[in-house]
Amino acid sequence: MGLSSWVAEQAVAGAHVLLVDVPGAWAVRVAAEQRVARRGWQLALSPADADVLMVCGRAGPQLVAAVDTVWEQLPGPRARVGAAGVDEVAAALDESARLLGDETHQCDDARERARSLVAEDGHDGHDGMEMSGPGGIALAGGDMDRDGLEMDVLHVPLGPVLPYWPAGLVLWGSLHGDVFEDVHLDVLDPAAMADPEPPAVSSDPAVHAARSCDEAAALLTLAGWGHAAVTARGLRDMLLAGAPADRCVPELDRLVSRVRRSRTLRWAVRGLGVVDEVLAREHGLPERVRGDVHDRLAGMLDRARALAAGQQPTERSCAHGEPTAVLDALPHLLHGVDIAAVRLVVGSFAVEYGGLSAEPARGASHA
Amino acid sequence: MPEPTVVEVSAAWAPPAALLLLTLAWAGACLDGLLGPAPGQGRVRALRRPLTETARLLRQPRRTLVGADVMLWRIGGAGLVLVALLMVAVVPLGRWTLADLSVGIVWFNALDVVVWALVWLAGWGPNAVHSLVGGYRFLAQALAYELPLMFALTSPAVAAGSLRVADVVAAQHTVWFVVWMPVAFVVYCLAVAGFSVWGPLSPAAGADIAGGVLSEASGPDRLLLLGGRYALLAAGAAFAVPLFLGGGAGPLLPGWAWVLVKTVLLLAALVAVRHRLPTLRPDRFVEVGWMVLLPLVLLQVLFVSVIVVGGS
Numbered sequence: 012m013g014l015s016s017w018v019a020e021q022a023v024a025g026a027h028v029l030l031v032d033v034p035g036a037w038a039v040r041v042a043a044e045q046r047v048a049r050r051g052w053q054l055a056l057s058p059a060d061a062d063v064l065m066v067c068g069r070a071g072p073q074l075v076a077a078v079d080t081v082w083e084q085l086p087g088p089r090a091r092v093g094a095a096g097v098d099e100v101a102a103a104l105d106e107s108a109r110l111l112g113d114e115t116h117q118c119d120d121a122r123e124r125a126r127s128l129v130a131e132d133g134h135d136g137h138d139g140m141e142m143s144g145p146g147g148i149a150l151a152g153g154d155m156d157r158d159g160l161e162m163d164v165l166h167v168p169l170g171p172v173l174p175y176w177p178a179g180l181v182l183w184g185s186l187h188g189d190v191f192e193d194v195h196l197d198v199l200d201p202a203a204m205a206d207p208e209p210p211a212v213s214s215d216p217a218v219h220a221a222r223s224c225d226e227a228a229a230l231l232t233l234a235g236w237g238h239a240a241v242t243a244r245g246l247r248d249m250l251l252a253g254a255p256a257d258r259c260v261p262e263l264d265r266l267v268s269r270v271r272r273s274r275t276l277r278w279a280v281r282g283l284g285v286v287d288e289v290l291a292r293e294h295g296l297p298e299r300v301r302g303d304v305h306d307r308l309a310g311m312l313d314r315a316r317a318l319a320a321g322q323q324p325t326e327r328s329c330a331h332g333e334p335t336a337v338l339d340a341l342p343h344l345l346h347g348v349d350i351a352a353v354r355l356v357v358g359s360f361a362v363e364y365g366g367l368s369a370e371p372a373r374g375a376s377h378a
Numbered sequence: 379m380p381e382p383t384v385v386e387v388s389a390a391w392a393p394p395a396a397l398l399l400l401t402l403a404w405a406g407a408c409l410d411g412l413l414g415p416a417p418g419q420g421r422v423r424a425l426r427r428p429l430t431e432t433a434r435l436l437r438q439p440r441r442t443l444v445g446a447d448v449m450l451w452r453i454g455g456a457g458l459v460l461v462a463l464l465m466v467a468v469v470p471l472g473r474w475t476l477a478d479l480s481v482g483i484v485w486f487n488a489l490d491v492v493v494w495a496l497v498w499l500a501g502w503g504p505n506a507v508h509s510l511v512g513g514y515r516f517l518a519q520a521l522a523y524e525l526p527l528m529f530a531l532t533s534p535a536v537a538a539g540s541l542r543v544a545d546v547v548a549a550q551h552t553v554w555f556v557v558w559m560p561v562a563f564v565v566y567c568l569a570v571a572g573f574s575v576w577g578p579l580s581p582a583a584g585a586d587i588a589g590g591v592l593s594e595a596s597g598p599d600r601l602l603l604l605g606g607r608y609a610l611l612a613a614g615a616a617f618a619v620p621l622f623l624g625g626g627a628g629p630l631l632p633g634w635a636w637v638l639v640k641t642v643l644l645l646a647a648l649v650a651v652r653h654r655l656p657t658l659r660p661d662r663f664v665e666v667g668w669m670v671l672l673p674l675v676l677l678q679v680l681f682v683s684v685i686v687v688g689g690s
Contacts, residue, residue: 022437025430051423051430057508057588059441059596062434086438086596121439167507173588189511233586235578235657237414275578276656350511351659354586 016114022062022088023111026052028104029061029085031078031171032178034200036068040178041225042100043067045248050104056174058084063107066093067100071200074171074179081172087124088117154187163187169353171199175229177362182353184345191353194345196338220259220318221250226361227311230304231270233354234280239273242266246315256319263316271309280304284344284356294340300360307359337362384470384544386478392467395476399466402616402641403608404428409649410608431604438597443504451503455599457496458606461489465613468543472626472633475544482543483535486617487528493573493610494520497582497591500603504594512590516582518660519572522667523579527569529675533562533682534621547625554624558685561678563622565671570614570648574607577652581660615644 028047032040043065047054055061058081066078070093082091090110092103110116154164169182184194228243243266249259270276283304291301299310337360345353411424442448468475468482479485494517501513535541537559538549546555556563572579575591583590595603619625619640626633628640658666 018433018437021430021433025427025434027434051426056585057593059594060589060592060600084441086441088437165507175585186507186511189514231656233584235581235584235586236655237653239656241653273656275658279656279659279662349661351581351584351586 019088019112019114023108024051026050026062026108026111027055027060028052028063028065028107029055029058029081029172030174031064031066031070031074031081032176033066033068033070033074034179036178037222037225038097039067039094039100041221041247041251042097043094043104044244046100046104050108052104054174058082058172059086061085062089062111063104064089064091065103065107068178069095071179073199077171077199087121089120154185169350175233175354175358177357180357180362182345182357184353186350189350190347191345191350192347194342194353196341198338216318216321216323217250217253220315221247223311223315223318224250224263226358227270227308227315229361230308230311230355230358233351233358234276236273236276239266239270239276242269243312250315250319256321259319260316263312263319267309267312267316270312277305280308280355283348283352284359286340286344290340290343295336296340297336300337304355304359311361383473384475384478384547385473387474387476389476391474392476395466395471396463398471399463399609399612399616400605402612402645403462403605405642406608406612406645406649407431409646410652413646413650414653432601435597435601435604438600440597440599441594443506443594445505447503447505450499452599454496454499454501454503455595455602455606457499458493459602459609461492461496462606462609462613465489465610466616469613469616469637470544470547470620470625471637472635474634478544479542481541483531483541483546483621487531490527490569490573491524494524497575500595501582501591506594508587508589508593509591511587512582512584512593515584515587515590515660516575519579519581519658519663522660522664523569523572523671526565526667526671526675527572529672529679530562530565530569531621533559533675533679536679536682537686539686543620547620547627550624550627554622554627556622559622559678559682561674562682563618565675565678566618566622567614567644567648568671570611570618571651574610574614574648576607576611576648578655578658579663581657584657611648612641612645615648616641618644 028043030040030043030047044054052063058064062085064078064082064085070078082089088111090107092107092110094100094103153161165186167184167186169184170176170180171178179199181197181199182191182194183197184191224243224247228240228247231240231243242262246259246262246266249262281303284307285303286296286300290296291298299314300307302310341357341360341362344356348356407428408425411427412421414424465486467477468479468485470478477485497516497520498513501509501511501516503509534546534549534555537555538546540546540549549555568579571577575582581590583592587593592600592603616637619637623640623644626636628636631639
């Protein structure tokens with residue numbers, strides 16, 4: 012008992028949290044990230060890596076169904092919590108810590124899971140195995156990839172529960188090796204998205220600057236540049252905490268020049284997802300998405316800098332129709348592109364619906 | 379300066395050697411907490427991270443997926459630590475070594491090729507997309523770093539005129555090899571990061587594919603994979619010491635202490651680069667591997683050969 016409870020205590024002290032982004036609840040996710048860091052916990056990249064599954068915001072029915080599936084993939088001991096608003100985040104994480112440390116609860120949960128697995132096994136028996144692969148899953152079919160090589164083809168979704176991925180977005184495509192084709196995008200819970208009433212938008216430029224920093228941080232994480240991503244996230248938190256412009260702006264300048272200067276980064280992301288004149292005109296894309304991934308990343312940081320310096324938010328806040336234009340254009344950019352590039356290109360557009368919540372995320376970091 | 383001779387110790391020393399390697403791997407994990415980007419998380423917490431992480435993973439059950447190739451998956455996961463242990467068997471700790479093989483350098487090279495299979499299996503095993511893509515990426519990256527690594531290992535062997543690690547150490551009693559074969563040393567370090575799935579060479583475990591080869595592993599399997607990465611990194615750092623950094627040579631301290639000090643310093647350097655550079659995408663890194671690294675390291679071998687022939 013002594014040892015196992017000591018192990019449990021250590022384990023809970025370093026829990027990993029998988030956050031589920033809900034459209035329009037950016038502020039909640041940011042508050043959750045801050046709280047997770049302050050507890051000394053870490054963010055998980057996949058369900059297998061997570062102890063806690065936390066939904067940030069009010070999820071619609073389709074997203075909830077996806078979350079249910081993901082929940083089954085957590086290895087356990089596990090805890091599932093949700094926070095509808097910024098003010099619920101701390102309590103939700105406390106609750107998850109309590110659940111994780113509760114041995115009886117976890118034992119019951121594990122027993123329950125084992126039972127339901129056995130019940131499922133009894134169901135599918137041995138029918139229709141001849142044309143299928145191991146475990147009754149259909150085998151991957153073969154097809155030519157973009158270079159004319161015959162590869163196994165898998166039909167897979169990306170999202171919606173995927174870190175550093177736009178909230179509520181699902182990408183469907185066929186994967187040849189690691190190259191995507193036949194891409195199309197779905198938005199979960201479109202009814203909730205098609206809300207005729209435009210969502211409340213924060214008028215505080217600092218919040219918009221923070222948002223841009225957050226997008227850049229996600230993109231830098233996807234590019235595998237941890238240090239710069241952490242700096243960008245730190246700036247986001249500074250801006251949200253209401254740090255004065257004369258502290259944020261020089262820091263942002265440093266980050267901008269670091270990102271622009273990095274040859275490795277430019278070399279790694281150059282030429283990906285190029286939006287040229289023609290494509291932009293055809294889909295009515297805004298000026299800010301012109302160029303390649305590197306241009307858009309630099310653009311995010313430039314925008315953050317301008318906003319932090321006090322410039323009023325412009326196109327970003329009122330662009331209600333813009334996500335649709337981007338979603339229409341994206342499949343053209345993602346055809347025959349490998350998965351890393353898909354992630355970078357999608358990340359560089361920072362698709363968002365539901366606008367930027369007016370709910371102040373401010374104060375969240377020093378509450 | 380005493381002639382550095384190497385004594386082969388009995389196999390009973392293998393467990394302490396393994397313990398030493400795992401301690402180094404643990405130290406690497408602690409250093410990662412200290413040197414990595416972790417704002418707002420105190421030093422103590424960062425140092426505690428390997429402990430909490432181990433406890434967390436030991437508390438988890440291992441999971442399987444539908445259609446997973448469980449045996450191959452487990453082999454891939456557990457193999458990394460084993461390979462790292464076998465690598466350090468030929469590293470002399472001052473005067474002592476576990477195996478004074480006449481082909482020690484080839485032994486190390488063979489083992490690092492085994493890592494290809496292991497990481498691929500770790501990616502292939504779970505029957506999941508992100509994991510599989512991680513496996514593909516590792517193979518592509520391995521194609522890029524392996525040949526440069528082989529030639530980087532060749533340079534010290536040519537200079538010493540022997541594939542025995544002890545002879546390579548002995549050949550450095552005047553000048554360390556790192557001084558006149560810096561290219562080989564840098565390429566070697568890059569390749570160590572490569573086979574440890576580390577830092578700029580970690581796209582196989584990238585955030586863009588949800589952790590790639592790590593994405594489906596949990597519990598003890600994940601612990602072995604993560605521990606294996608640190609162990610490989612430590613073993614790679616340890617092998618660089620006799621190869622490029624003069625082995626146990628150094629003032630005041632005894633040879634074994636110098637080997638440890640140099641290993642820890644190189645390990646710290648490798649750990650420190652981790653988050654400081656963007657990940658090199660395998661499709662673009664292959665170009666660098668073949669068009670830049672390979673010619674450079676071949677020139678290095680040529681340079682070393684000319685010096686050796688001219689000097690003899």
